[in-house]
Amino acid sequence: MESHSEQEKEKQFNERIDRGDIIEPKDWMPERYRKQLIRIMGQHAHSEIVGMLPEGNWITRAPSLRRKAVLLAKVQDEAGHGLYIYSGTETLGVSRDQMNQELLSGKAKYSSIFNYPTLSWADMGAIGWLVDGAAIVNQTALAKCSYGPYARAMIRICKEENFHHKQGYEILATLMTGTPEQKAMAQDAVDRFWWPSLMMFGPSDKDSPNTAELMRWKVKKYTNDDLRQRFIDRTVPQAENIGLKLPDDKLKWNPDTMHYEHGEINWDEFYNVIKGNGICNHQRLKARNDAHDKGAWVREAANAYAGKHAEKTMAA
Amino acid sequence: MIKNEWPLWEVFTQKRSGAPFEHAGSVHAPDKEMALQNARDVYSRRNEASCLWVVLSEYITSSSPEDAEAFFEPSNDKIYRHPNFYKTPGATFE
Numbered sequence: 001m002e003s004h005s006e007q008e009k010e011k012q013f014n015e016r017i018d019r020g021d022i023i024e025p026k027d028w029m030p031e032r033y034r035k036q037l038i039r040i041m042g043q044h045a046h047s048e049i050v051g052m053l054p055e056g057n058w059i060t061r062a063p064s065l066r067r068k069a070v071l072l073a074k075v076q077d078e079a080g081h082g083l084y085i086y087s088g089t090e091t092l093g094v095s096r097d098q099m100n101q102e103l104l105s106g107k108a109k110y111s112s113i114f115n116y117p118t119l120s121w122a123d124m125g126a127i128g129w130l131v132d133g134a135a136i137v138n139q140t141a142l143a144k145c146s147y148g149p150y151a152r153a154m155i156r157i158c159k160e161e162n163f164h165h166k167q168g169y170e171i172l173a174t175l176m177t178g179t180p181e182q183k184a185m186a187q188d189a190v191d192r193f194w195w196p197s198l199m200m201f202g203p204s205d206k207d208s209p210n211t212a213e214l215m216r217w218k219v220k221k222y223t224n225d226d227l228r229q230r231f232i233d234r235t236v237p238q239a240e241n242i243g244l245k246l247p248d249d250k251l252k253w254n255p256d257t258m259h260y261e262h263g264e265i266n267w268d269e270f271y272n273v274i275k276g277n278g279i280c281n282h283q284r285l286k287a288r289n290d291a292h293d294k295g296a297w298v299r300e301a302a303n304a305y306a307g308k309h310a311e312k313t314m315a316a
Numbered sequence: 317m318i319k320n321e322w323p324l325w326e327v328f329t330q331k332r333s334g335a336p337f338e339h340a341g342s343v344h345a346p347d348k349e350m351a352l353q354n355a356r357d358v359y360s361r362r363n364e365a366s367c368l369w370v371v372l373s374e375y376i377t378s379s380s381p382e383d384a385e386a387f388f389e390p391s392n393d394k395i396y397r398h399p400n401f402y403k404t405p406g407a408t409f410e
């Protein structure tokens with residue numbers, strides 16, 4: 001075997017990326033590519049896990065058995081999403097323990113959207129329609145990313161997100177045919193979740209230091225602003241369709257660009273939530289830690305059972 | 317610190333009987349029964365599988381991508397293993 005210098009290997013790696021090759025766990029990759037993927041995939045997995053909390057808040061108060069079954073199924077899907085992505089991240093050489101620890105200690109980041117409270121039943125509609133709607137746009141792009149395990153997890157996830165998206169819209173559409181109070185509740189939820197949903201795509205391209213590198217490696221295929229625009233363009237007509245008003249006076253169709261123009265996003269709010277000053281940052285972290293601590297006896301019992309069983313098998 | 321991370325299992329799903337098993341992903345579980353249950357909950361919430369395999373990840377041996385060229389080289393020069401290598405003047409084969 002000939003020995004390649006790191007530089008030579010990196011050159012070959014870049015050529016593979018340019019050809020559209022998919023990178024698999026055992027393939028050589030630059031350390032920086034590995035680090036970036038661990039960061040992005042870890043944050044994504046944590047977001048799915050923490051994302052269960054705002055909706056879990058309403059499971060016991062869902063207005064009908066049908067809505068309850070649907071919400072349960074959706075939240076369970078989010079747990080699955082977290083697990084697909086965690087296992088994909090582990091192929092890069094980071095352990096589940098380590099990722100868990102980083103989430104529980106507050107070191108890890110997750111999507112800032114989940115640090116907003118869910119104040120009414122209509123928020124379940126707004127989250128499904130807007131938050132999962134934004135997630136679909138992001139994840140559809142990631143399904144074509146250059147790292148195989150991540151792309152495969154995204155394909156699986158995208159299939160499930162459509163249900164999340166539609167059930168949310170159905171909740172709002174139903175409320176919008178209801179009493180004035182119900183309509184106001186739906187509108188209020190959308191007023192609160194619209195801007196944070198736009199922030200889910202991350203900072204504007206000019207303030208996004210990682211974008212160029214991630215696009216070079218085809219981890220990202222589109223910029224944050226492109227994806228945000230795509231989300232806005234497909235969401236505005238859906239809002240109009242059921243009589244919801246999106247809380248942005250500057251929102252208007254531009255027939256020349258064939259896109260909607262929108263108002264300025266409040267990035268100070270975004271960075272403030274990321275820094276840990278969102279309404280629910282503390283509460284979310286505490287809920288995760290409580291769940292982990294309270295589940296300790298289950299993990300111990302399962303370990304003990306597995307240990308005993310293994311002994312018996314050995315003896316037999 | 318969290319200790320005792322459960323072992324990792326690779327999960328293979330078969331869509332319906334007769335179909336090949338396909339790698340779906342992996343799960344952590346303390347033993348094979350729980351690995352199967354976790355695999356079902358994570359990878360088949362919508363009947364994606366009618367049968368599941370779980371295998372401890374440490375028991376899987378993979379060829380190395382860096383040696384792929386040499387490793388798979390032996391089949392490169394054996395085009396006579398393919399039917400279109402043969403001349404069959406006049407006859408029709410389906």
Ligand SMILES: [Fe+2]
Pocket residue numbers: 048077078081135157
């Ligand atoms: Fe999800």
Ligand SMILES: [Fe+2]
Pocket residue numbers: 078132135161164
């Ligand atoms: Fe979702």
